[in-house]
Amino acid sequence: DSGVTQTPKHLITATGQRVTLRCSPRSGDLSVYWYQQSLDQGLQFLIQYYNGEERAKGNILERFSAQQFPDLHSELNLSSLELGDSALYFCASSARGMNTEAFFGQGTRLTVV
């Protein structure tokens, strides 16, 4: 158990809908990272937050957004969903901004139908 909790584990929704994925980092970790894993694109970095502020952006679509709350949990919002958004979404956390020490959650499997 990495100590990073993601909910829900599975999510099935229709195209055009909006969903919110939730991540609780390890106790004391200030940094949260979101990644998308798909068969064709592999593991792709989406966005990072550090102590409530956006730190870095990767290949995140404009339809996607995220935030980190004062209690350090984070949410990833995916809107206007398309079939191609079906993927595993992972959250990772680290104590500081050093992602080499990041611990990953078990992921949320999103299926868009």
Place this chain on the structure above:
Amino acid sequence: GESVGLHLPTLSVQEGDNSIINCAYSNSASDYFIWYKQESGKGPQFIIDIRSNMDKRQGQRVTVLLNKTVKHLSLQIAATQPGDSAVYFCAESRYSGGGADGLTFGKGTHLIIQP
């Protein structure tokens, strides 16, 4: 564009043998290189990392080698066990501004352990 990639999608080894998983990278500006292991149904798990100014680092049953001349990274697993069956990813990390950017992952190698 800049990328991190793996040579082989699948590697099959006998239990007890040593495994070597290779990775080629193209971004010379990376500060760290990291190996992750992902078991079925789980998130990636950190194995070992190496700073860009090092060429070798050892952990428990694992060794990472970095050859900056040919931009090559490898993970050696000694005395492979059934529990080592997983997909292995190499990744690179860069530090900019006030912290690290996200990891750039390779495609992954599926390590299969034969009894």
